[in-house]
Amino acid sequence: MGCVFVCLCSHWLIGTLVSYGDMPLEIAYGIYSLMVLSLALYYGFFCFFISYAKQKWGTSYYMTAPALMVFLEWIRGYNPVGFPWNNLGYSLYNQTVLIQIADITSVYGLTYWIILTNCALYEIFFEKIHQKYNYNPLIAVLCFFLLFMGYGVYRTNEKTQFKPVTIAVLQGNIGIDKKWDPEFRDRIIDIYKDLTEAAADPDVDLIVWPEASLPVKLKNNYKLQNAIFDLAHETRKYLLIGSVDYDPKTGNSYNAAFLISPERKITNTYYKMRLVPFGEYVPWSRIFFFIDKITDAYGDFYPGTNPAVMSIDNKFRASIFICYETVFPALLRKFAANGAQVLINITNDAWFGLTDAPYQHFSFLTFRAIENRVPIARSANTGISGFIDSSGHILEMTEIATKTLAKKTLFLDNRISFYCKYGDIFVYCCVGLLLYYYIRFKYHSRKSKSIN
The missing domain is CATH 3.60.110.10 (Carbon-nitrogen hydrolase)
Incomplete structure (x- = not known):
């Protein structure tokens, strides 16, 4: 799926390499394929990690998936061939009120909300806890949405x-x-x-x-x-x-x-x-x-x-x-x-x-x-x-x-802006959240071993 997503977002690169980069078609496809595979690895790791965390750490997808995707998009920007072109948050570029939160979180805050929304829908329609729907992720999505919209209305109406x-x-x-x-x-x-x-x-x-x-x-x-x-x-x-x-x-x-x-x-x-x-x-x-x-x-x-x-x-x-x-x-x-x-x-x-x-x-x-x-x-x-x-x-x-x-x-x-003054604090918070879940898992593992 990672390869499909990258190809859909960057299919135009083949024509660029051939028509304007003066590359033979075979070489262009080779370089493009390497790029697609390297970027797809991020999404492959994402799927592996959230599944591993769910099985080993006992965390639901909505707890780890949004924070992990934020971290992967951020780290990709520091890879010489990372090509951070298709970050998920960019898909909301024309939702002007909603994306005002970017002056605190950068584009990564919108990526977090998109993944959280998808995880909430998954929890509601595909998973049940004790034969009951788990509405916690949906509540989290709505809280974030109201927070983002309220902040956006305030920011867009400032006289500055x-x-x-x-x-x-x-x-x-x-x-x-x-x-x-x-x-x-x-x-x-x-x-x-x-x-x-x-x-x-x-x-x-x-x-x-x-x-x-x-x-x-x-x-x-x-x-x-x-x-x-x-x-x-x-x-x-x-x-x-x-x-x-x-x-x-x-x-x-x-x-x-x-x-x-x-x-x-x-x-x-x-x-x-x-x-x-x-x-x-x-x-x-x-x-x-x-x-x-x-x-x-x-x-x-x-x-x-x-x-x-x-x-x-x-x-x-x-x-x-x-x-x-x-x-x-x-x-x-x-x-x-x-x-x-x-x-x-x-x-x-x-x-x-x-x-x-x-x-x-x-x-x-x-x-x-x-x-x-x-x-x-x-x-x-x-x-x-x-x-x-x-x-x-x-x-x-x-x-x-x-x-x-x-x-x-x-x-x-x-x-x-907050982002201008302090930078990627939101990304660091996401990393901290992942570390918290890991430490919590290790603590409970040791505690259960000592009891046994």
Whole structure:
């Protein structure tokens, strides 16, 4: 069942590896199968453990299953190939009131409730205790639901917004087949120049280009660099631009974002910290040494180490996260904890084609906004671009596979969330709950042995 679940959530990866990763079909299926099997192991262990705990510890499923699933989803985010894309809580992304609890528990609190609900239904319909239904898990589900909804109503009705900022996001819709074509390079620059000029209204504070929107290294191409500087100066706007950067001292390449001021300066730089395995680097390269022999489509990037916070014309502070970093709540928490008032996501989802993936990718942002109580702006090469407020409301979504731009006034939020201050306390509580059941089992085992 674990394999089926993973395949249903990530079936689009095969097409991505073949069409955009330039891999032979057989190799793509091989890598995809390894990924599916490795992720299915989490669900296999989940089923084994809760059955073992029920038999040995005497615990019902609803006691251990929710806490264990939370722990497994959390630990998967720290595995280099863990791919924490399909956490169960994300399925509730459009239930805005219910998911406000994420500013305490992160997405894991919703995962806990989903598993608890399923365990309650199982207890009611498939198990009886002394010929009577066990309604305890159902009562627990209803209590959690009322708690989450009550908290959500309170949070969504708070009057905490202040200081508007206006951001424009660009969507050039450059296909992967043209993005790195030298003959199409000037056309790409013209597309983004035209979009920038169209977005440069007087009230706009920042104009955002997508991930790797420049087809060359910005710092290594002085002609292009001067053209971008001129554009920022002429429009009198701050530009945030995705590009590749190269450090000649170390020989390292980075997936980067540059903040360019109207004064013709690069005022800040962010290097992507969580890279895509087999896309931007090869994990465990000694094992997967053959990858570079079958395709040259993957990047050879190094991760950044600084969760930068950038000042935008002394009006507000923003942090940038790039593409896949969307699925790491602990990483984005660092940005907010360092003082970011707005989070900006730049991405190139052209790799996914016309599949479910761009919609899945965008939906995760509702949780990142709620967790940190910050609004989010997103610029995606082929879509979906858009805006989300600090309560997780989707304010605007662009159409996929279209050239467009979007502008929105976002309101900064003066709330500091529990999750932003204290991190994954809820996960630690779940681990503590599992330890409690284990210690209780050991205590009763020793007690029964001493009596005998």
